Every structure is written in structure tokens, then in C-alpha cells.
Amino acid sequence: MKFVKMHGIGNDFILVNGFKEQMPPNIPLTAQNLCDRHFGIGADGLVFLLPSEKADIRMRYFNSDGSEGEMCGNAIRCFAKYAFEEGLVHKESFTVETLAGVMLPRLVLQDGKVTAVTVNMGKPSLDRDKVPMSGSAGQALNEPLRVLDTVFYVTALLLGVPHCVIFVDDVEGIDLGKYGPAIEYHPAFPRKTNVHFIEVLNEHEMKMRVWERGAGLTLACGTGACASLVAAVLNNKTGRKAKIHLPGGTLDIEWALNNHVYMTGPAQTVFAGEVKDVSLIK
Numbered sequence: 358m359k360f361v362k363m364h365g366i367g368n369d370f371i372l373v374n375g376f377k378e379q380m381p382p383n384i385p386l387t388a389q390n391l392c393d394r395h396f397g398i399g400a401d402g403l404v405f406l407l408p409s410e411k412a413d414i415r416m417r418y419f420n421s422d423g424s425e426g427e428m429c430g431n432a433i434r435c436f437a438k439y440a441f442e443e444g445l446v447h448k449e450s451f452t453v454e455t456l457a458g459v460m461l462p463r464l465v466l467q468d469g470k471v472t473a474v475t476v477n478m479g480k481p482s483l484d485r486d487k488v489p490m491s492g493s494a495g496q497a498l499n500e501p502l503r504v505l506d507t508v509f510y511v512t513a514l515l516l517g518v519p520h521c522v523i524f525v526d527d528v529e530g531i532d533l534g535k536y537g538p539a540i541e542y543h544p545a546f547p548r549k550t551n552v553h554f555i556e557v558l559n560e561h562e563m564k565m566r567v568w569e570r571g572a573g574l575t576l577a578c579g580t581g582a583c584a585s586l587v588a589a590v591l592n593n594k595t596g597r598k599a600k601i602h603l604p605g606g607t608l609d610i611e612w613a614l615n616n617h618v619y620m621t622g623p624a625q626t627v628f629a630g631e632v633k634d635v636s637l638i639k
């Protein structure tokens with residue numbers, strides 16, 4: 358199986374052109390094995406480019422634990438660059454079918470080269486039933502959640518995938534390895550959740566650290582950055598447009614007045630390779 362390794366500000370992926378390559382019989386196990394950083398290629402997720410009946414192209418995304426994610430913000434920028442460079446799409450702007458709906462990436466081109474990608478990520482769902490998060494109906498906005506030995510004030514929303522956003526004074530002071538998994542698997546989140554700790558720097562900038570559902574500690578989360586900006590606006594902490602600084606780099610996010618969230622950031626190819634026998638990797 359041929360693949361390319363790419364990353365979007367350090368959130369790294371193995372991409373497979375499903376127009377040419379055969380889909381492995383057991384995709385969750387293949388994702389676990391290929392994403393393994395010691396026994397495989399190493400990545401946060403495995404991405405397939407596939408034909409679509411309702412959009413120009415289809416993306417399937419698998420986390421490093423083998424679970425299928427409905428959407429991935431950093432992966433879709435890599436996906437868009439790779440699809441264009443492989444000649445699977447011929448337009449600068451096109452539609453991508455995902456389990457979270459149809460997304461709209463637009464390539465930023467300079468001398469024919471993709472320098473960045475802007476993605477219309479759709480509308481956030483603020484209703485806690487949609488996240489989903491348990492509790493009485495309505496929005497989960499800055500509400501107390503007991504986690505192990507502490508209480509965090511959380512804002513939960515669905516932006517492609519479930520997100521739990523927590524504003525703190527100092528993101529570096531948070532023990533993400535302790536609280537990340539405790540919140541990901543918290544009984545309040547029946548389908549688990551991505552976890553984001555946010556330090557607001559000013560009205561237009563935030564610092565963010567991430568614990569991802571199905572992947573753990575990562576250097577960035579695109580859908581999470583979008584969700585965090587929406588949470589910041591709802592909690593009167595920033596304007597509708599901000600730079601979000603993550604351990605792997607910076608994303609520009611806007612929650613436009615049409616209620617759609619737009620994410621802009623880079624996509625980088627690292628190397629291409631071939632796996633001789635997917636089933637043998639362990």
C-alpha cells in the first residue's frame with residue numbers, strides 16, 4: 358500500500374489514495390498498526406481519499422487507536438493539498454464528503470503551489486444533546502464538571518466531533534496527561550470528547566493545548582481550535598476572529614456572521630513510502 362506522510366502544524370497523518378490503493382480489510386487494526394510510533398510509520402491518524410457520490414471527493418479518517426473520527430480539521434487541509442497535487446480534484450475550491458457532512462476547502466496557491474488551505478468547517482452545534490453531553494437540555498456553557506480531584510468550568514460543543522473547552526489562566530500549568538484522559542472518558546460524554554485547555558492572551562489570540570479523543574496528546578487539533586474560538590466568543594473572551602497558538606504552530610480561525618467557522622493553516626508533505634504487507638506490521 359502506497360502512502361504519503363503529511364502534517365498540519367504537527368498533527369500528523371498517513372494518507373492513502375483509495376482511488377488507486379486497495380482498502381485494507383481491517384481498517385481499525387491497520388490504523389492502530391500504521392500509526393504506532395515504534396512498530397509502524399507513526400502518526401495521529403490514517404486518512405483515505407475516496408470517490409464520493411455527493412461531493413467532489415470523500416475523506417475517511419481513523420484515529421491512532423483505530424476509532425473512526427467524523428472529521429479532522431488538520432487532516433482535511435493535508436487531504437485537500439494531496440488531492441489537488443495528485444490530480445484527484447482540479448479546482449482550487451471543492452467539496453469533501455465526511456461523516457460530519459460536506460466540508461469546503463479552498464486552496465491558497467502561489468506559483469501553482471499550495472501554501473495554505475482555508476476550510477469552511479460548517480456550523481457549530483451548541484445543544485448539549487448534539488455534543489453529546491449529559492445534563493439538562495440547552496447549552497453547556499462554562500459549567501462546573503468534577504474531574505478527579507478538581508472542578509473545571511467547561512463549554513461543550515460539536516464541531517465535526519465533540520469538544521470540551523476549558524479556559525484557564527496558564528495552559529502550561531495543566532497536567533494534560535492526568536486530566537485529558539479523565540475528561541475524554543468522563544461519564545458526562547457518552548461518545549467521549551476531545552479536550553482543550555485555553556489561555557486567552559488578548560481579544561485576538563489564544564494559546565491552546567490538546568488531548569484528542571482516540572489519539573491522546575497531539576501537537577494540534579483543527580476542529581478543536583474552531584470549537585475553542587466559538588467557546589471563547591460565547592464566553593465573551595475574544596472577538597469572532599483569532600489566532601490560535603498550539604504546540605505545533607498557529608491557526609487562523611473565524612466564526613463568521615453566517616454562523617460558519619473558517620479555519621486557515623498550512624499543510625506539509627513529509628515523505629512518501631510503501632508498506633509491503635499491511636497485515637505484518639505490529
Ligand SMILES: N[C@@H](CCC[C@H](N)C(=O)O)C(=O)O
Binds near residue numbers: 420425427430580581
Ligand atoms: N486532529 C483532529 C481531530 C481528529 C478526530 C478526533 N480525534 C475525534 O475522533 O474526535 C483535528 O485536527 O480536528
